[in-house]
Amino acid sequence: MRAFDAVALGLDNLRRTRLRTFLTTLGVVIGIGALVSMVSFGTGMQKNVSRVFYENDLFTSLIVTPRKIDPNAMMSGDLSALEQVVAPKEAALDDSALFQFRALPGVMMAYPQIQFPVKIRILGHETENQLGALPARMGEFPPYNELPHGSFFSGDGDSCLLIGQSVLKKMKWILRSGGFKAISLEDSLRGVRSIPPDSLIGQDAEIITSVMDVSSILKNPWQYMASPGRMPTAERSIRFRISGILQKTDDFHGRPFSSELIIPLGMVRHIPRFGFNNVWDLLGNKTSDESYGSIYVRVHGFEDVAPVKQAVESMGFGVFAISDQLQEIRKGFLILDTALGAVGAIALIVAALGIINTMIMSILERTREIGIMKSVGGSEAEIRLIFLTEAGVIGLLGGVFGILLGWIVTRIANAVANFYFAKEGIEHVEMFYMPLWLICGAVAFAIAVSVLAGLYPAARAAAVNPVEALRHE
Amino acid sequence: MENSIIECDHLNRFYENRYARVTAVHELCFSVNQGEFVAVVGRSGSGKSTLLNLIGGLDSPSSGSIRVLGKELGKMKSQELARHRRHAVGMIFQSFNLIPSRTALENVELALLFGGTPKGERRKLAASALDSMGLKDRMRHRPGELSGGEQQRVAIARALVNKPAILLADEPTGNLDSVTAEKILDLLAGLNRQGLTVLMVTHDADSVKKVSGRTLRLLDGRLVEDTRRSQA
Numbered sequence A: 001m002r003a004f005d006a007v008a009l010g011l012d013n014l015r016r017t018r019l020r021t022f023l024t025t026l027g028v029v030i031g032i033g034a035l036v037s038m039v040s041f042g043t044g045m046q047k048n049v050s051r052v053f054y055e056n057d058l059f060t061s062l063i064v065t066p067r068k069i070d071p072n073a074m075m076s077g078d079l080s081a082l083e084q085v086v087a088p089k090e091a092a093l094d095d096s097a098l099f100q101f102r103a104l105p106g107v108m109m110a111y112p113q114i115q116f117p118v119k120i121r122i123l124g125h126e127t128e129n130q131l132g133a134l135p136a137r138m139g140e141f142p143p144y145n146e147l148p149h150g151s152f153f154s155g156d157g158d159s160c161l162l163i164g165q166s167v168l169k170k171m172k173w174i175l176r177s178g179g180f181k182a183i184s185l186e187d188s189l190r191g192v193r194s195i196p197p198d199s200l201i202g203q204d205a206e207i208i209t210s211v212m213d214v215s216s217i218l219k220n221p222w223q224y225m226a227s228p229g230r231m232p233t234a235e236r237s238i239r240f241r242i243s244g245i246l247q248k249t250d251d252f253h254g255r256p257f258s259s260e261l262i263i264p265l266g267m268v269r270h271i272p273r274f275g276f277n278n279v280w281d282l283l284g285n286k287t288s289d290e291s292y293g294s295i296y297v298r299v300h301g302f303e304d305v306a307p308v309k310q311a312v313e314s315m316g317f318g319v320f321a322i323s324d325q326l327q328e329i330r331k332g333f334l335i336l337d338t339a340l341g342a343v344g345a346i347a348l349i350v351a352a353l354g355i356i357n358t359m360i361m362s363i364l365e366r367t368r369e370i371g372i373m374k375s376v377g378g379s380e381a382e383i384r385l386i387f388l389t390e391a392g393v394i395g396l397l398g399g400v401f402g403i404l405l406g407w408i409v410t411r412i413a414n415a416v417a418n419f420y421f422a423k424e425g426i427e428h429v430e431m432f433y434m435p436l437w438l439i440c441g442a443v444a445f446a447i448a449v450s451v452l453a454g455l456y457p458a459a460r461a462a463a464v465n466p467v468e469a470l471r472h473e
Numbered sequence B: 001m002e003n004s005i006i007e008c009d010h011l012n013r014f015y016e017n018r019y020a021r022v023t024a025v026h027e028l029c030f031s032v033n034q035g036e037f038v039a040v041v042g043r044s045g046s047g048k049s050t051l052l053n054l055i056g057g058l059d060s061p062s063s064g065s066i067r068v069l070g071k072e073l074g075k076m077k078s079q080e081l082a083r084h085r086r087h088a089v090g091m092i093f094q095s096f097n098l099i100p101s102r103t104a105l106e107n108v109e110l111a112l113l114f115g116g117t118p119k120g121e122r123r124k125l126a127a128s129a130l131d132s133m134g135l136k137d138r139m140r141h142r143p144g145e146l147s148g149g150e151q152q153r154v155a156i157a158r159a160l161v162n163k164p165a166i167l168l169a170d171e172p173t174g175n176l177d178s179v180t181a182e183k184i185l186d187l188l189a190g191l192n193r194q195g196l197t198v199l200m201v202t203h204d205a206d207s208v209k210k211v212s213g214r215t216l217r218l219l220d221g222r223l224v225e226d227t228r229r230s231q232a
């Protein structure tokens, strides 16, 4: 018998018992629907997390620290790892190291990560925040290449400032172009005001830092050397122009490597601040300007991460690459996907039992028909094929409509979830992702499970004794 | 020219269970020549159907040998037996054994389906087989819409569509009134005249006398009579 004929015959047989076929197939539809929506939730979460990584270029970012620290060893209580931290440094993370990094093949840029607390004052409002610095070249990359308002600074020496919306919020400002009516009652009771973004761009902002009041030290040096912790301070202020406003950050779109207040890298040395840990440093004339806490290295592509990491480590520095963590994250998602898939698989097992049950019923009903087929020359293999085809068709239909069901369910779930997210002010998130492999895999799986469920009934059909089946009633 | 197409040698078929052993066919030795019309008669339970099922390859002998067209059936694997049922023999039954949900044409096509005949040719062969049974207008009807005689003619068309050498008929007129039975009998006689070997089981030995050239009588599974008429 030809395969095509077997399929045609199978379809015909299923059509004869429409309601039963429908109910049996519905079992598979629900099973596959559950499986697909569960797994697409898992892949959706994975995709969202990976997207954050890509959007923030975490895959091409390396953080170089003065010494190699093995966090795992430290976690497991290996004191030698701690000793490494405490031990005197061999290689200094200074400008000469910085230039060495820049010269490495595959490195796009390297700049020191600088962050220190400052006060900021805009239009008479004040708040405190960490101030970070970035080179002007970072303006080419996300998220800085697409600022919602204003623009990134073009030169490392510009006295420009980028400000994040969380800093504005601390100053009780909400970005709205619509004026007062755009603010909820709750917010206005808390004293939150709206400010049109256009009026902020180009506005002056004062960065205020504390410096040591050297003149008062000189007046009475011995007092301060005895208790170096308490030192007289004086405030210094320097004027910047707000050139752009950063994207809003939320749980999915964090900016782990930079702050919400950014100035050009070249401007850092114009900001007066404590450049030392205590007064002894000052007297020893040793400022920490010479060596950095950490250096950010950006490589051209993902494939450059490993060689650059190795080169930097061989210079005696510690390197932290997010891409290393990615393996762990992937493993975590694999477990999540498996767990979610298992829930769907249980539904599918129930469906498989339904198939077995239905097919055995139908074979009992069709015993005579099987006898007839044998008497006109049907072989055991052919009869087996007919019933396996029927099971396979149920699987195919169940798979296709199951995916449809899964898709509908995930659309609804996504819409409902985003409705609540929107209420909480979280931006729209696609929670589910149905890649092609999931669609094809689910159909193949549905067919495989159904055919597997059909094996026993088909074997029973093939074993029907034609003499008994045809004995007249 | 004696050309034996069926040869049985000490053929036995018994059914056993824990309590008893029933001998359905006992030590049968006979042969049938090509082109014969053999009537198999005997009381109910004498083993007529069992014998036909053995020749038809639906059942296997417990011991002894049965050769059809020179091939030993007892040694065949299930795949070969299926081929035998498809090409060497055609079977019809008292209860017609048509699939009720399928049309006459589809029922006949079923026999070609297993041979792997392509769809177009299947249609054509099935239609012409039904045509030759005088059922040209009834092809699209289901068995329930046909009379007993018509149903049996559909069954004959199905049995012969693969052009077998032997037709095995198990009481084909048992469910039919005498006039219709007569017609079916004439039909089988006509086919026999064209060269088809026919083995027909019947209760009523007299009614087949005028068409059959030979009578095999079974009693409790044994062959008790084998008479040939000189002039058929």
Ligand SMILES: Nc1ncnc2c1ncn2[C@@H]1O[C@H](COP(=O)(O)OP(=O)(O)OP(=O)(O)O)[C@@H](O)[C@H]1O
Residues within 6 Å of the ligand: B015, B016, B022, B023, B024, B042, B043, B044, B045, B046, B047, B048, B049, B050, B051
């Ligand atoms: N599966 C079986 N198990 C036990 N005994 C069986 C089985 N099949 C047939 N028999 C017995 O074998 C004997 C022959 O049966 P068979 O059907 O061949 O008789 P028959 O001559 O065709 O009778 P009828 O004219 O009533 O159709 C009977 O005694 C029957 O009871």
Ligand SMILES: [Mg+2]
Residues within 6 Å of the ligand: B048, B049, B050, B170
């Ligand atoms: Mg019988």
